[in-house]
Amino acid sequence: MNTYFKINQYLDEYTSLWPFSGAVLVINNEQVVFNKTYGMASIEHSVPITTKTKFKIASLTKQITCMGIMILQERGLLKVNDSIRKFFPDYPELNERITIHNLMTHTSGLFNDFSVVDPYLMLGKRLFTHQEVFDLYKDLPQEFEPGEGWSYCYFGYYLLGVIIERVSGKTYAEFLKENIFEPLGMNNTGLDDYIEILPNKANGYYASGERLVCCEIDTMSAFSAGAIYSTVEDMILWDQALYNNKLVSQNTLNEIFTPFRNNYGYGWFIDEVTNRRRVRHSGGGNGFSHQYHRYIDERVSILVLSNYGFSNSFDINENIAKIIFNEKYSSPSKPRKSELDMKVYDTYTGVYQEEGFKLEVKRDNELLYFVQENKWVMPIYPISADKFHHTWIDREYVFEKDDKGQLCFDGLKKVY
Structure with missing residues:
Protein backbone atom coordinates (compact mmCIF):
# COMPACT_ATOMS: atom_id res chain seq x y z
CA MET A 1 0.00 0.00 0.00
CA PHE A 325 8.44 7.28 8.08
CA ASN A 326 6.98 3.76 8.39
CA GLU A 327 6.69 3.94 12.16
CA LYS A 328 3.99 2.57 14.42
CA TYR A 329 1.09 4.97 14.87
CA SER A 330 -2.16 5.00 16.79
CA SER A 331 -5.21 4.03 14.77
CA PRO A 332 -8.15 6.35 15.41
CA SER A 333 -10.35 5.14 18.28
CA LYS A 334 -12.68 6.44 20.94
CA PRO A 335 -11.52 5.83 24.53
CA ARG A 336 -13.79 3.77 26.74
CA LYS A 337 -15.67 5.34 29.59
CA SER A 338 -14.32 4.60 33.06
CA GLU A 339 -16.41 4.41 36.23
CA LEU A 340 -15.79 7.37 38.52
CA ASP A 341 -16.90 8.19 42.03
CA MET A 342 -18.73 11.50 41.74
CA LYS A 343 -17.13 12.59 45.03
CA VAL A 344 -13.80 12.57 43.20
CA TYR A 345 -15.22 14.69 40.40
CA ASP A 346 -16.69 17.13 42.91
CA THR A 347 -13.16 17.87 44.16
CA TYR A 348 -12.42 19.08 40.63
CA THR A 349 -15.42 21.39 40.26
CA GLY A 350 -14.70 25.10 40.47
CA VAL A 351 -13.23 27.99 38.55
CA TYR A 352 -9.86 27.76 36.77
CA GLN A 353 -8.21 30.90 35.45
CA GLU A 354 -4.88 32.23 34.21
CA GLU A 355 -3.69 35.12 32.02
CA GLY A 356 -7.22 36.36 31.40
CA PHE A 357 -8.66 32.99 30.33
CA LYS A 358 -11.27 31.24 32.43
CA LEU A 359 -13.23 28.02 32.59
CA GLU A 360 -15.55 26.48 35.16
CA VAL A 361 -15.79 22.74 35.84
CA LYS A 362 -19.34 21.72 36.76
CA ARG A 363 -21.71 18.78 36.99
CA ASP A 364 -25.44 18.31 36.83
CA ASN A 365 -26.21 14.91 38.37
CA GLU A 366 -24.46 12.47 36.02
CA LEU A 367 -23.74 15.13 33.37
CA LEU A 368 -20.10 16.26 33.57
CA TYR A 369 -18.91 19.33 31.73
CA PHE A 370 -16.95 22.56 31.84
CA VAL A 371 -17.76 26.00 30.49
CA GLN A 372 -15.13 28.10 28.69
CA GLU A 373 -15.27 31.87 29.10
CA ASN A 374 -18.92 31.65 30.21
CA LYS A 375 -19.71 30.84 26.58
CA TRP A 376 -19.06 27.28 25.42
CA VAL A 377 -20.32 24.17 27.16
CA MET A 378 -17.90 21.23 26.81
CA PRO A 379 -19.44 17.87 27.89
CA ILE A 380 -16.90 15.30 29.09
CA TYR A 381 -16.74 11.73 30.41
CA PRO A 382 -14.08 10.00 32.57
CA ILE A 383 -11.49 7.70 31.05
CA SER A 384 -9.52 7.46 34.34
CA ALA A 385 -9.61 9.11 37.75
CA ASP A 386 -7.96 12.29 36.45
CA LYS A 387 -8.41 12.12 32.65
CA PHE A 388 -11.55 13.06 30.77
CA HIS A 389 -12.57 13.09 27.14
CA HIS A 390 -14.99 15.28 25.25
CA THR A 391 -18.13 13.36 24.32
CA TRP A 392 -17.90 13.97 20.57
CA ILE A 393 -14.67 15.74 19.61
CA ASP A 394 -11.12 14.43 19.75
CA ARG A 395 -10.00 16.19 22.90
CA GLU A 396 -8.65 14.85 26.18
CA TYR A 397 -8.42 16.90 29.39
CA VAL A 398 -6.34 16.21 32.48
CA PHE A 399 -6.59 17.31 36.10
CA GLU A 400 -3.14 17.50 37.67
CA LYS A 401 -1.23 19.31 40.38
CA ASP A 402 1.66 21.65 39.62
CA ASP A 403 4.97 21.64 41.49
CA LYS A 404 3.36 23.79 44.20
CA GLY A 405 0.52 21.32 44.71
CA GLN A 406 -2.08 23.56 43.06
CA LEU A 407 -4.78 21.81 41.06
CA CYS A 408 -4.76 22.60 37.33
CA PHE A 409 -7.08 21.73 34.46
CA ASP A 410 -6.31 22.18 30.79
CA GLY A 411 -3.30 24.31 31.75
CA LEU A 412 -5.26 26.68 34.03
CA LYS A 413 -4.96 26.90 37.80
CA LYS A 414 -7.92 26.46 40.10
CA VAL A 415 -8.72 29.76 41.81
CA TYR A 416 -11.80 28.70 43.82
Whole structure:
Protein backbone atom coordinates (compact mmCIF):
# COMPACT_ATOMS: atom_id res chain seq x y z
CA MET A 1 0.00 0.00 0.00
CA ASN A 2 1.56 3.32 -1.04
CA THR A 3 1.84 6.41 1.10
CA TYR A 4 -1.20 8.16 -0.34
CA PHE A 5 -3.50 5.23 0.41
CA LYS A 6 -2.13 4.78 3.93
CA ILE A 7 -2.69 8.45 4.78
CA ASN A 8 -6.09 8.40 3.10
CA GLN A 9 -7.12 5.29 5.04
CA TYR A 10 -6.00 6.85 8.33
CA LEU A 11 -7.94 10.05 7.65
CA ASP A 12 -11.04 8.14 6.51
CA GLU A 13 -10.97 6.23 9.81
CA TYR A 14 -10.34 9.43 11.74
CA THR A 15 -13.14 11.43 10.14
CA SER A 16 -15.59 8.55 10.65
CA LEU A 17 -15.04 8.92 14.42
CA TRP A 18 -14.39 12.62 14.96
CA PRO A 19 -15.67 15.81 13.34
CA PHE A 20 -13.04 17.40 11.10
CA SER A 21 -13.17 20.17 8.52
CA GLY A 22 -10.12 21.43 6.72
CA ALA A 23 -7.23 20.48 4.47
CA VAL A 24 -4.32 18.08 4.78
CA LEU A 25 -1.16 18.52 2.71
CA VAL A 26 1.93 16.29 2.64
CA ILE A 27 5.07 17.16 0.69
CA ASN A 28 7.93 14.67 0.36
CA ASN A 29 11.17 15.83 -1.25
CA GLU A 30 9.35 18.79 -2.83
CA GLN A 31 6.69 16.49 -4.35
CA VAL A 32 3.08 16.74 -3.18
CA VAL A 33 2.14 13.19 -2.16
CA PHE A 34 -1.17 13.99 -0.44
CA ASN A 35 -3.48 16.98 -0.82
CA LYS A 36 -7.09 16.49 0.24
CA THR A 37 -9.85 18.64 1.70
CA TYR A 38 -12.71 17.84 4.05
CA GLY A 39 -15.87 19.55 5.17
CA MET A 40 -17.30 23.00 4.57
CA ALA A 41 -15.74 26.44 4.28
CA SER A 42 -19.22 27.80 4.97
CA ILE A 43 -21.74 25.52 6.62
CA GLU A 44 -24.37 28.24 6.35
CA HIS A 45 -24.08 28.37 2.57
CA SER A 46 -23.04 24.74 1.92
CA VAL A 47 -19.70 25.78 0.38
CA PRO A 48 -17.10 22.98 0.50
CA ILE A 49 -13.44 23.49 1.31
CA THR A 50 -11.07 23.26 -1.67
CA THR A 51 -7.34 23.79 -2.13
CA LYS A 52 -8.23 27.39 -3.04
CA THR A 53 -10.05 28.05 0.25
CA LYS A 54 -8.51 30.92 2.19
CA PHE A 55 -7.85 30.08 5.85
CA LYS A 56 -6.91 32.54 8.56
CA ILE A 57 -3.55 30.97 9.39
CA ALA A 58 -3.27 32.76 12.76
CA SER A 59 0.16 32.24 14.39
CA LEU A 60 1.64 30.66 11.27
CA THR A 61 1.88 34.37 10.43
CA LYS A 62 4.85 34.62 12.79
CA GLN A 63 7.23 32.71 10.51
CA ILE A 64 6.33 35.04 7.63
CA THR A 65 6.86 38.12 9.82
CA CYS A 66 10.31 36.83 10.77
CA MET A 67 11.12 36.25 7.11
CA GLY A 68 10.28 39.90 6.48
CA ILE A 69 12.72 40.96 9.21
CA MET A 70 15.46 38.72 7.83
CA ILE A 71 14.98 40.11 4.31
CA LEU A 72 15.56 43.58 5.75
CA GLN A 73 18.68 42.35 7.56
CA GLU A 74 20.12 40.89 4.34
CA ARG A 75 19.58 44.28 2.71
CA GLY A 76 21.54 45.96 5.49
CA LEU A 77 18.56 47.96 6.77
CA LEU A 78 18.59 46.49 10.28
CA LYS A 79 20.32 43.89 12.43
CA VAL A 80 18.60 41.37 14.65
CA ASN A 81 20.75 42.52 17.57
CA ASP A 82 19.58 46.14 17.21
CA SER A 83 17.79 47.57 20.22
CA ILE A 84 14.11 48.16 19.51
CA ARG A 85 14.51 51.69 20.88
CA LYS A 86 16.32 52.47 17.61
CA PHE A 87 12.97 52.04 15.85
CA PHE A 88 10.76 53.49 18.57
CA PRO A 89 12.41 56.70 19.80
CA ASP A 90 8.90 58.00 20.41
CA TYR A 91 8.34 55.29 23.05
CA PRO A 92 11.00 55.71 25.75
CA GLU A 93 8.94 53.34 27.93
CA LEU A 94 10.30 50.39 25.94
CA ASN A 95 13.37 48.75 27.50
CA GLU A 96 16.44 49.63 25.42
CA ARG A 97 17.93 46.21 26.23
CA ILE A 98 15.24 44.49 24.16
CA THR A 99 16.52 43.54 20.71
CA ILE A 100 14.76 42.40 17.55
CA HIS A 101 16.22 38.96 18.31
CA ASN A 102 14.40 39.00 21.66
CA LEU A 103 11.11 39.83 19.95
CA MET A 104 11.44 37.01 17.42
CA THR A 105 12.45 34.42 20.05
CA HIS A 106 9.85 35.45 22.68
CA THR A 107 12.62 36.39 25.11
CA SER A 108 11.84 40.12 25.40
CA GLY A 109 10.10 39.93 28.77
CA LEU A 110 7.37 42.23 27.49
CA PHE A 111 4.01 41.80 29.18
CA ASN A 112 2.41 38.72 27.70
CA ASP A 113 -0.56 38.36 25.40
CA PHE A 114 -4.11 39.45 26.05
CA SER A 115 -4.40 39.35 29.83
CA VAL A 116 -4.34 43.17 29.84
CA VAL A 117 -7.58 43.29 27.88
CA ASP A 118 -10.61 41.12 27.19
CA PRO A 119 -9.27 38.83 24.42
CA TYR A 120 -12.69 38.74 22.79
CA LEU A 121 -12.61 42.53 22.56
CA MET A 122 -9.09 42.52 21.13
CA LEU A 123 -10.03 39.77 18.70
CA GLY A 124 -13.48 41.07 17.84
CA LYS A 125 -14.39 42.61 14.54
CA ARG A 126 -12.74 45.90 15.34
CA LEU A 127 -9.34 46.97 14.08
CA PHE A 128 -7.14 48.35 16.86
CA THR A 129 -4.77 51.07 15.71
CA HIS A 130 -1.06 50.90 16.43
CA GLN A 131 -1.53 53.73 18.92
CA GLU A 132 -4.25 51.84 20.80
CA VAL A 133 -2.16 48.68 21.02
CA PHE A 134 0.87 50.63 22.23
CA ASP A 135 -1.21 52.45 24.82
CA LEU A 136 -2.42 49.10 26.19
CA TYR A 137 1.03 47.56 26.61
CA LYS A 138 3.80 50.16 26.75
CA ASP A 139 3.60 50.99 30.47
CA LEU A 140 3.15 47.44 31.75
CA PRO A 141 5.98 45.94 33.81
CA GLN A 142 8.49 43.53 32.30
CA GLU A 143 7.86 39.87 33.14
CA PHE A 144 11.62 39.25 33.15
CA GLU A 145 14.79 40.90 31.94
CA PRO A 146 15.40 40.57 28.19
CA GLY A 147 17.01 37.25 27.29
CA GLU A 148 16.59 35.78 30.78
CA GLY A 149 13.27 33.99 30.26
CA TRP A 150 10.79 32.84 27.65
CA SER A 151 7.14 33.79 27.25
CA TYR A 152 5.06 33.53 24.08
CA CYS A 153 4.29 37.17 23.41
CA TYR A 154 1.70 38.71 21.11
CA PHE A 155 2.92 42.29 21.67
CA GLY A 156 6.50 41.39 20.72
CA TYR A 157 5.40 40.11 17.33
CA TYR A 158 3.12 43.10 16.86
CA LEU A 159 6.21 45.31 17.31
CA LEU A 160 8.03 43.34 14.60
CA GLY A 161 5.35 44.30 12.10
CA VAL A 162 5.64 47.95 13.05
CA ILE A 163 9.45 47.74 12.70
CA ILE A 164 8.99 46.37 9.16
CA GLU A 165 6.77 49.36 8.39
CA ARG A 166 9.12 51.95 9.88
CA VAL A 167 12.23 50.54 8.20
CA SER A 168 10.73 49.83 4.77
CA GLY A 169 8.44 52.84 4.49
CA LYS A 170 5.67 50.46 3.40
CA THR A 171 2.70 49.09 5.27
CA TYR A 172 3.25 45.61 6.66
CA ALA A 173 0.79 44.22 4.07
CA GLU A 174 2.49 46.04 1.19
CA PHE A 175 5.96 44.91 2.22
CA LEU A 176 4.95 41.25 2.45
CA LYS A 177 3.12 41.42 -0.88
CA GLU A 178 6.05 43.01 -2.73
CA ASN A 179 8.87 41.06 -1.11
CA ILE A 180 7.41 37.62 -0.29
CA PHE A 181 4.02 36.87 -1.78
CA GLU A 182 4.43 38.25 -5.32
CA PRO A 183 7.98 36.88 -5.83
CA LEU A 184 6.74 33.42 -4.81
CA GLY A 185 3.48 33.60 -6.75
CA MET A 186 1.42 33.47 -3.55
CA ASN A 187 -1.44 35.38 -5.11
CA ASN A 188 -4.06 34.19 -2.63
CA THR A 189 -2.23 35.20 0.54
CA GLY A 190 -2.49 38.50 2.35
CA LEU A 191 -3.46 40.37 5.49
CA ASP A 192 -7.02 39.72 6.59
CA ASP A 193 -9.39 42.65 6.81
CA TYR A 194 -12.94 41.70 7.68
CA ILE A 195 -14.50 44.73 5.94
CA GLU A 196 -13.05 43.62 2.60
CA ILE A 197 -14.92 41.03 0.52
CA LEU A 198 -12.52 38.09 0.21
CA PRO A 199 -13.67 35.33 -2.16
CA ASN A 200 -13.27 31.71 -1.00
CA LYS A 201 -12.71 32.69 2.65
CA ALA A 202 -13.41 29.98 5.23
CA ASN A 203 -15.55 30.70 8.26
CA GLY A 204 -14.35 29.48 11.65
CA TYR A 205 -16.43 27.24 13.91
CA TYR A 206 -16.25 26.06 17.49
CA ALA A 207 -18.22 23.67 19.69
CA SER A 208 -20.76 24.19 22.45
CA GLY A 209 -22.68 21.33 23.96
CA GLU A 210 -22.90 18.82 21.13
CA ARG A 211 -23.30 21.27 18.28
CA LEU A 212 -21.21 23.56 16.11
CA VAL A 213 -21.36 27.31 16.69
CA CYS A 214 -20.04 30.24 14.66
CA CYS A 215 -16.81 31.77 15.82
CA GLU A 216 -17.23 35.34 17.01
CA ILE A 217 -13.61 36.47 16.97
CA ASP A 218 -11.35 37.77 14.23
CA THR A 219 -7.58 37.93 13.75
CA MET A 220 -7.41 41.42 12.28
CA SER A 221 -5.94 43.13 15.35
CA ALA A 222 -3.39 40.34 15.73
CA PHE A 223 -1.58 42.09 12.83
CA SER A 224 1.95 40.70 12.34
CA ALA A 225 1.40 38.19 15.15
CA GLY A 226 -1.47 36.40 13.43
CA ALA A 227 -3.55 38.18 10.77
CA ILE A 228 -2.43 36.53 7.52
CA TYR A 229 -4.72 34.34 5.42
CA SER A 230 -3.53 31.78 2.87
CA THR A 231 -4.47 28.68 0.90
CA VAL A 232 -3.06 25.18 0.63
CA GLU A 233 -1.80 25.98 -2.88
CA ASP A 234 0.07 29.06 -1.67
CA MET A 235 1.50 27.22 1.34
CA ILE A 236 3.10 24.77 -1.08
CA LEU A 237 4.96 27.72 -2.63
CA TRP A 238 5.95 28.98 0.82
CA ASP A 239 7.28 25.57 1.78
CA GLN A 240 9.42 25.39 -1.38
CA ALA A 241 10.85 28.84 -0.66
CA LEU A 242 12.19 27.55 2.64
CA TYR A 243 14.47 25.21 0.66
CA ASN A 244 15.35 27.08 -2.54
CA ASN A 245 16.89 30.31 -1.14
CA LYS A 246 14.59 32.39 -3.34
CA LEU A 247 13.90 34.86 -0.52
CA VAL A 248 17.05 34.72 1.63
CA SER A 249 20.39 32.92 1.68
CA GLN A 250 21.02 29.49 3.20
CA ASN A 251 22.97 31.14 6.02
CA THR A 252 19.91 33.21 6.89
CA LEU A 253 17.66 30.14 6.75
CA ASN A 254 20.06 28.39 9.13
CA GLU A 255 19.78 31.36 11.47
CA ILE A 256 15.97 31.23 11.30
CA PHE A 257 16.00 27.55 12.26
CA THR A 258 18.49 27.88 15.14
CA PRO A 259 16.80 27.17 18.49
CA PHE A 260 17.21 29.57 21.39
CA ARG A 261 15.33 29.45 24.68
CA ASN A 262 12.50 26.92 24.85
CA ASN A 263 13.71 25.52 21.51
CA TYR A 264 12.23 28.51 19.70
CA GLY A 265 13.94 30.08 16.69
CA TYR A 266 12.67 32.90 14.51
CA GLY A 267 8.96 32.10 14.24
CA TRP A 268 9.44 28.34 14.65
CA PHE A 269 9.76 25.73 17.38
CA ILE A 270 12.72 23.48 16.68
CA ASP A 271 12.81 19.97 18.15
CA GLU A 272 13.61 16.34 17.34
CA VAL A 273 11.26 13.40 16.83
CA THR A 274 12.85 9.94 16.67
CA ASN A 275 16.19 11.59 15.84
CA ARG A 276 14.68 13.67 13.05
CA ARG A 277 15.09 17.42 13.21
CA ARG A 278 11.72 19.12 13.02
CA VAL A 279 10.64 22.75 12.77
CA ARG A 280 7.00 23.40 13.51
CA HIS A 281 4.36 25.88 14.56
CA SER A 282 0.71 25.92 15.45
CA GLY A 283 -1.88 28.48 14.49
CA GLY A 284 -5.36 28.95 15.75
CA GLY A 285 -8.08 30.58 17.74
CA ASN A 286 -11.59 29.61 18.59
CA GLY A 287 -12.45 29.11 14.95
CA PHE A 288 -9.25 27.59 13.53
CA SER A 289 -6.68 24.96 14.47
CA HIS A 290 -3.55 24.47 12.34
CA GLN A 291 -0.28 22.54 12.58
CA TYR A 292 2.63 22.95 10.16
CA HIS A 293 5.53 20.53 10.72
CA ARG A 294 8.65 20.31 8.56
CA TYR A 295 11.28 17.55 8.85
CA ILE A 296 13.90 19.62 7.12
CA ASP A 297 16.66 17.03 6.68
CA GLU A 298 14.24 14.51 5.13
CA ARG A 299 12.44 17.32 3.25
CA VAL A 300 9.05 16.19 4.49
CA SER A 301 6.40 18.80 5.27
CA ILE A 302 2.96 18.16 6.74
CA LEU A 303 0.32 20.88 6.96
CA VAL A 304 -3.03 20.44 8.67
CA LEU A 305 -5.41 23.39 8.36
CA SER A 306 -8.81 23.25 10.05
CA ASN A 307 -11.68 25.69 10.39
CA TYR A 308 -12.89 23.79 13.45
CA GLY A 309 -11.19 25.48 16.39
CA PHE A 310 -11.34 22.26 18.41
CA SER A 311 -9.62 20.00 15.85
CA ASN A 312 -6.78 17.87 17.20
CA SER A 313 -4.51 18.95 14.36
CA PHE A 314 -1.34 18.13 16.29
CA ASP A 315 -2.08 14.42 16.67
CA ILE A 316 -3.27 14.19 13.07
CA ASN A 317 0.01 15.74 11.92
CA GLU A 318 2.18 13.48 14.08
CA ASN A 319 0.38 10.29 13.02
CA ILE A 320 0.77 11.21 9.35
CA ALA A 321 4.50 11.70 9.98
CA LYS A 322 4.69 8.19 11.45
CA ILE A 323 2.98 6.83 8.34
CA ILE A 324 5.48 8.65 6.10
CA PHE A 325 8.44 7.28 8.08
CA ASN A 326 6.98 3.76 8.39
CA GLU A 327 6.69 3.94 12.16
CA LYS A 328 3.99 2.57 14.42
CA TYR A 329 1.09 4.97 14.87
CA SER A 330 -2.16 5.00 16.79
CA SER A 331 -5.21 4.03 14.77
CA PRO A 332 -8.15 6.35 15.41
CA SER A 333 -10.35 5.14 18.28
CA LYS A 334 -12.68 6.44 20.94
CA PRO A 335 -11.52 5.83 24.53
CA ARG A 336 -13.79 3.77 26.74
CA LYS A 337 -15.67 5.34 29.59
CA SER A 338 -14.32 4.60 33.06
CA GLU A 339 -16.41 4.41 36.23
CA LEU A 340 -15.79 7.37 38.52
CA ASP A 341 -16.90 8.19 42.03
CA MET A 342 -18.73 11.50 41.74
CA LYS A 343 -17.13 12.59 45.03
CA VAL A 344 -13.80 12.57 43.20
CA TYR A 345 -15.22 14.69 40.40
CA ASP A 346 -16.69 17.13 42.91
CA THR A 347 -13.16 17.87 44.16
CA TYR A 348 -12.42 19.08 40.63
CA THR A 349 -15.42 21.39 40.26
CA GLY A 350 -14.70 25.10 40.47
CA VAL A 351 -13.23 27.99 38.55
CA TYR A 352 -9.86 27.76 36.77
CA GLN A 353 -8.21 30.90 35.45
CA GLU A 354 -4.88 32.23 34.21
CA GLU A 355 -3.69 35.12 32.02
CA GLY A 356 -7.22 36.36 31.40
CA PHE A 357 -8.66 32.99 30.33
CA LYS A 358 -11.27 31.24 32.43
CA LEU A 359 -13.23 28.02 32.59
CA GLU A 360 -15.55 26.48 35.16
CA VAL A 361 -15.79 22.74 35.84
CA LYS A 362 -19.34 21.72 36.76
CA ARG A 363 -21.71 18.78 36.99
CA ASP A 364 -25.44 18.31 36.83
CA ASN A 365 -26.21 14.91 38.37
CA GLU A 366 -24.46 12.47 36.02
CA LEU A 367 -23.74 15.13 33.37
CA LEU A 368 -20.10 16.26 33.57
CA TYR A 369 -18.91 19.33 31.73
CA PHE A 370 -16.95 22.56 31.84
CA VAL A 371 -17.76 26.00 30.49
CA GLN A 372 -15.13 28.10 28.69
CA GLU A 373 -15.27 31.87 29.10
CA ASN A 374 -18.92 31.65 30.21
CA LYS A 375 -19.71 30.84 26.58
CA TRP A 376 -19.06 27.28 25.42
CA VAL A 377 -20.32 24.17 27.16
CA MET A 378 -17.90 21.23 26.81
CA PRO A 379 -19.44 17.87 27.89
CA ILE A 380 -16.90 15.30 29.09
CA TYR A 381 -16.74 11.73 30.41
CA PRO A 382 -14.08 10.00 32.57
CA ILE A 383 -11.49 7.70 31.05
CA SER A 384 -9.52 7.46 34.34
CA ALA A 385 -9.61 9.11 37.75
CA ASP A 386 -7.96 12.29 36.45
CA LYS A 387 -8.41 12.12 32.65
CA PHE A 388 -11.55 13.06 30.77
CA HIS A 389 -12.57 13.09 27.14
CA HIS A 390 -14.99 15.28 25.25
CA THR A 391 -18.13 13.36 24.32
CA TRP A 392 -17.90 13.97 20.57
CA ILE A 393 -14.67 15.74 19.61
CA ASP A 394 -11.12 14.43 19.75
CA ARG A 395 -10.00 16.19 22.90
CA GLU A 396 -8.65 14.85 26.18
CA TYR A 397 -8.42 16.90 29.39
CA VAL A 398 -6.34 16.21 32.48
CA PHE A 399 -6.59 17.31 36.10
CA GLU A 400 -3.14 17.50 37.67
CA LYS A 401 -1.23 19.31 40.38
CA ASP A 402 1.66 21.65 39.62
CA ASP A 403 4.97 21.64 41.49
CA LYS A 404 3.36 23.79 44.20
CA GLY A 405 0.52 21.32 44.71
CA GLN A 406 -2.08 23.56 43.06
CA LEU A 407 -4.78 21.81 41.06
CA CYS A 408 -4.76 22.60 37.33
CA PHE A 409 -7.08 21.73 34.46
CA ASP A 410 -6.31 22.18 30.79
CA GLY A 411 -3.30 24.31 31.75
CA LEU A 412 -5.26 26.68 34.03
CA LYS A 413 -4.96 26.90 37.80
CA LYS A 414 -7.92 26.46 40.10
CA VAL A 415 -8.72 29.76 41.81
CA TYR A 416 -11.80 28.70 43.82
